[in-house]
Amino acid sequence: MASKIKYYGLATPNGQKVSVALEEMDLEYEPHIINIMKNEQFTPEFIAINPNSKIPAIVDPNGPDGKEFNCMESGAILLYLADKTGKFLSHDPRLKWETIQWVMFQMGGIGPMFGQFGHFFKYAKDKCQDPYPVERYTTEVKRLLGVLEKRLEGRDFIIDDGYSIADMAIFPWVGCVETGYQGGEKLGLKNFPKVMAWKNRCLERPKTAKAMTVCSLH
Template sequence: MTDLTQFPITAKWPAANPEIIQLYSFPTPNGVKASIALEEMGLAYEPHLVTLADADVKSDAFLSLNPNNKIPAIIDPNGPDGAPVGLFESGAILIYLAEKSGKLIGTSATDKAKIIQWVMFQMGGLGPMLGQLGFFYKFAGADIEDPRPRDRYINEAKRLLAVLEKQLDGQDWVAGDYSIADIAIAPWVNALEFYGAKDVVNWSGHPNLIAYLERFYARPAVEKGKNIPPRP
């Protein structure tokens, strides 16, 4: 049996089956990237609910796996070099799982490069900018009287959505065939609903994106993975 005691996180979140991938997550746009990918790829895994409270994400146990105190993180007991490996950062996890499974990362080196390009688009642009939009439009930043921060992220959200709307013109998925790029991007676009920000970014003016989200969330693996681990 695989021994995962080298990972202190397993003391706080014990592995019932240490032979399969251990997922430490919460169902946010970043968190569900990992669970949806695992479901789509058919990889066996065990989910552990890590709440966003400091008692979890800033605990010594969680920081031992992810010093950046953000979900998701994973331990793969069957790492590529014959030993368990721990990983954090949702984009890195997506690429790792795709390479491990041989799924959702294209069939050629060119496909892979283009897919990773769009994963990076989400990691470096779409996610951070929509996250800031949420902060300044719905959460604590909404109380700031100066309109400039809010306007900045509204306008940047519009720009990024326009990029995606154009990319999806004439195709179902962002990078050609369905891939980890879509698993990275779609949950963040869908976050506009949670932020109550659809009207402010003229969501109705993005027919390609509207149809895209409908296709994405109609997938059985997405329907299941979007609720893993279940919220308390």
């Protein structure tokens, strides 16, 4: 019987969340690159796994009922893997729900807003001359970074009992706006020292660092 989880993704922030979880939770998995630049997410084979045609996705041959289980949406995958392994999601009810709140904060705020910033700041420069989109998303990204900066006062990680799926969900996006989108100066990342120190702290974990290049095209 197959035992390895099949992971379909790319080394983007949403993909890195899942590869980090798989590595940190010591799960056996097979990485499969889905090259979104070649529209591989729209193939019938991938749509059968994720009908929304988005990365990442996993196929667990040993799902909750012992049968194969497909899971889409990066936040849902983090919660699924944490539940499956009992790792990186506190068993204390208060801390558990704090963690889930911060995962949702990433899903509803950090991901969409950081992604739109990157699109207009880096990729749509020649397509949109109107400064409004860049300024709008710059303002919102700074606001969200401010929320993180305040949360990290007196904390090494997002949740008080240590590294969790909340950190895994959020820190890849901070790294992306800094290096992927090259938005450090525009966003004034130096004005968020706690956030940047926390991001580096996450990357100091060997398994997390290893996971960042899983399914990389380079």
